[in-house]
Amino acid sequence: MLTKKLLDGYWRFRNDSHPADKGRYEQLASLGQAPAALVVACCDSRVDVSAIFGAGPGDLFIVRNVANLVPPFQPDGKFHGTSAAVEYAAMVLKVPNIIVLGHSHCGGMAAYRDKLKGKPDDTDFIGTWLTQLDGLDVKKSDIERHGEETAFELAGVRQSLSNLRMFDAVRNKEAEGMLALHGLHFDIGSGVVLALDEDTDTFSPLPETVEA
Amino acid sequence: MLTKKLLDGYWRFRNDSHPADKGRYEQLASLGQAPAALVVACCDSRVDVSAIFGAGPGDLFIVRNVANLVPPFQPDGKFHGTSAAVEYAAMVLKVPNIIVLGHSHCGGMAAYRDKLKGKPDDTDFIGTWLTQLDGLDVKKSDIERHGEETAFELAGVRQSLSNLRMFDAVRNKEAEGMLALHGLHFDIGSGVVLALDEDTDTFSPLPETVEA
Amino acid sequence: MLTKKLLDGYWRFRNDSHPADKGRYEQLASLGQAPAALVVACCDSRVDVSAIFGAGPGDLFIVRNVANLVPPFQPDGKFHGTSAAVEYAAMVLKVPNIIVLGHSHCGGMAAYRDKLKGKPDDTDFIGTWLTQLDGLDVKKSDIERHGEETAFELAGVRQSLSNLRMFDAVRNKEAEGMLALHGLHFDIGSGVVLALDEDTDTFSPLPETVEA
Amino acid sequence: MLTKKLLDGYWRFRNDSHPADKGRYEQLASLGQAPAALVVACCDSRVDVSAIFGAGPGDLFIVRNVANLVPPFQPDGKFHGTSAAVEYAAMVLKVPNIIVLGHSHCGGMAAYRDKLKGKPDDTDFIGTWLTQLDGLDVKKSDIERHGEETAFELAGVRQSLSNLRMFDAVRNKEAEGMLALHGLHFDIGSGVVLALDEDTDTFSPLPETVEA
Structure with a gap:
């Protein structure tokens, strides 16, 4: 049986949130989804x-996985959950935006840093999953500006953007102006979101308004 | 640059939602997370x-992937994002609950049903990802009670629960009474969530209160 | 040939606005529309x-017509453009909201007030179109609070809401909580939008946030 | 209560868009409107x-209605919203341009094509509204050049232009050189607008500049 707290939460949803948006839910159930973005979190x-x-x-x-990673493009007949989600979003749902959303205090990134420092890996999947990060290009300028922990997380966001561009559907749609890629990083304590400017390769807080 | 709408949403978060929960966010940033459940959605x-x-x-x-699947336990040195998340939740975060949350109008399940009907697969990842469902045990009683589309979605939830129990950490903790598994199904239009009763192997709406 | 100004405007759209939202337009062309609201303006x-x-x-x-009117429900086999739009929005697109948007300085309403004062009508269609307003219930309290001109416009919004509820699809969906109706009035000079509170039958400026 | 999203959109308008054009709005409120064109969309x-x-x-x-139709001139004492708007634009506002703006993926046109193929009509208004299109002259050359779906939409634009010329005010002003009529078609996915050249009776993309 579900815990009391989760069950209470569900009944608040049933009695308040869903009825308040009932028509929208019914419409989406009938007409299908056309989301504004894929978020990799x-x-x-x-x-x-x-x-x-x-x-x-x-x-x-x-799509959510440990450390918000997009694996490199590997159509090898194995299960690739995140790659399937990227493909579904780009080709079936034709999303106009893809956001890679890193975040502070990331346990996956911390495990990867531990491994770099020689901590033994006794996991079946986490360690292997994080080998995607091997050779991660952590930038000195990020360490200076944002500290080491954040710099690793920012490097992870950059790498996922780079891997996204290994997908034909993503790269081609971006080239055609059909799809925009965004690298963001969320700080849990302050709520601030940094955005990657790919021209200068630096992360800065999201601006108040969209620039002209 | 992020779209105006997403940016506006972020500033609502920054100005309203995050400040309203500021102490909680600060606490979670300092002390780390101890979530009540892993949800596979x-x-x-x-x-x-x-x-x-x-x-x-x-x-x-x-953890979110196409069709809320937990793949079978395969520690083969390949990338298994969902398995890594399950392992992280069970072993690092020691979550006391795991919820597999299926849902109505699932595009992934629809693609799988299309494949069964002979529709050719021209995808790099989606089709392979869905081969996990090959041999899916769709129950006649579910078809009669909930219709074919829903019956497939319910069968997917049962299979993911079964695959979860291939993980030692999950099976052992469940045996020790440290971890409860829940199979749920969300209907988008009505908001109703069905829960699997594993004793009778049937899905019924969540009750009003936790039974004594 | 289109005027230079309109043509210039189009090329700004082609070179700037559409490319900036190109992926969203392409997605909407492929997947279809599921708009959040019907607006009668x-x-x-x-x-x-x-x-x-x-x-x-x-x-x-x-849907836009002279004076943002919803005619009474009359399935008489004649052309009813606004009624067809209401039916399409409610039944095909299943919109969760309908907004009647009145506005200040309304020429249609002014023509109706002129007619009430005895000005002869020499039009083929405008005069007849405005006979829908005959017997319009202009409230004294609105005249006192908002002035006579605005009071007529507010009365028109109320009547259109009332006529919307003559449509089975609208009335039933509203009763089921699937559809919310909103009566608004836009002031051109100040930009202020008044909203009708149907409990008190009064119009007041839209609040800063949605009330709990 | 308006949804949070619509309310947020309104406050963006109040805080940004309206103040940015405040003088223009104030001027238009004082002096009245003198629009450059009537658009039937x-x-x-x-x-x-x-x-x-x-x-x-x-x-x-x-003026906006389902499928951007101008009904034939019928001063029969019934409600004709679009005709009233045409009359208002031509006689009261003396607009120098009227644009009929068709578009791709038109649900109204699709419903009309479905009806031609024998699909039963169970609507109160949509079906009747679309009987205006009965006998629509879809050109073979348009089908060859633009495809069937677009050819129907182009034929609808031609018919609306023809019906506009049944209005004395429109026909006379056009003859006097006071009013120009334009038949356009907007493609949602690409953003391209085709314009009707009435000399050759063909639709082609709008040119870069106004011809001398």
Whole structure:
């Protein structure tokens, strides 16, 4: 049986949130989804993706894994959950935006840093999953500006953007101007989101308004 | 540059939601997360996991992939994002609950049903990802009670629960009474969540209160 | 040949606005529309509906006629453009919101007030179109609070809401909680939008936030 | 209560867009409107008329109905919303241009094509509204050049132009050189607008500049 807290949460949803958006849910059930973005986020319980973007039902297609990684393009007949989600978002749902959303205090990134420092790996999957990060290009300028922990997380976001561009569907749609890629980093304590400017290769707080 | 709408959503978060929970976010940043459950959910934009369980920051560790699948336990040195998340939740975060959350109108399940009907697969990853469902045991009683589409989705939830129990950490903790597994199914239009009773192997709406 | 100004405006759209949202337009062309609201607005050139609600492509299904009127439900086999739009929005697009958007300085309403004062009508269609307003219930309290001109416009919004509820699809969906009706009034000079509170039957400026 | 999203959009308008054009809005409120064109457009949420023509407040008088139809001239004492708007634009506002703006993926046109193929009509208004299109002259050359779906939409634009010329005010002003009629068609995915050349009776993309 579900815990009392989760069950109470569900009944608040049933009695308040869903009825308040009932027509929208019914419409989305009938007509299907056409979300404004794919978000690649971490599983971390402190990162509420919908809340961060003020999103409602139907707005964001979200894939979540440990450390918000997009693996390199490997059509090898093995299970690639994140790659399948990227493909579904780009080709079936034709999303106009893909956001890679890193975050502070990332346990996956911490495990990867531990491994670099020689900590033995006794896991079946976590360690292997994190080998994607081997050779991660952590920038000195990021360490100076944002500290080491954050610099690793920012490097992870850059690498996922780079791996996304290994997918034909993503690279081609971006070249055609059909798809925009965004690298972001969320700080849990302050709520501040940094955005990557790919021209200068630096992360800075999101601006108040969209520049002209 | 992020779209105006996503940026506006972020500033609502910065100005309203995050300040309203500021102490909680600060606490979670300092002390780390200890979520009440791992939720295995679909990427679908119409399934807002936090909303369904009335959850706030720190409550739910969420892995999302196409069709909310847990792959079979395969420690083969390949990338297994969902398995890594399960392992992280069970072993590092020691979550007391794991929820597999299926849902109505699932595009992944629809693609799998299309494949069964002979539709050719021209994808790099989606088709392979869905081969996990090959041999899916769709129950006649579910078809009669809930219709074919839902019956497939329910069968997927049962299979993911079964695969979860291939993980030692999950099976052992469940045997010790440290971990409870839950199979749920969310209907987008009505908001109703069905729960699997593993004693009778049937899905019924969540009750009003936790039974004594 | 289109005027230079309109042609220049089009090329700005082609070179700037459409490319900036190209992926979203392409997605909407492929997947279809599921707009958040039907808006019944006036043709007036000073009422830019998308601007007033910060709406982008795909957000609002908009019917516009002289004086933003919804005619009474009359399935008499004659052409009823607005009624067809209401039916399409409610039944095909299943919109969760309908907004009747009145506005200040309404020429249609002014023509109706002129007619009441005895000005002869020499039009083929305008005069007849405005006979829908015959017997309009202009409230004294509105005249005192908002002035006579605005009071007529507010009365028109109330009547259109009332006529909307003559449509089975609207009335039933509203009763089921699937559809919310909103009566608004836009002031061109100040930009202020008044909203009708149907409990108190009064119009007041839209609040800063949605009430709990 | 308006949804959070629409309310947020309104406050963006109040805080940003309206103040940025405050003087223009104030002027238009005082002096009245003198729009450069009447646009007859569809209600479709993917057709943002102001955006397509780079128009600001006061520029375009817009009537919108399902499938952007102008009904034949019928001064029969019944309600004719679109005809009243045409009359108002031509006689009261003396607009120098009338644009009929068709568009791709038109749901109204699709419903009409379905009806031609024998699909039963169970609507109160949509079906009747579309009987205006009975006998629509779809040109073979358009089908060859633009495809069947587009050819129907182009034929609808031609018919609306023809019906506009049944109005004395329109026909006479056009003859006097006071009013120009334009038949356009907007493609949602590409943003391209085709314009009817009435000399050759063909639709081609709008040119870069106004011809001498």
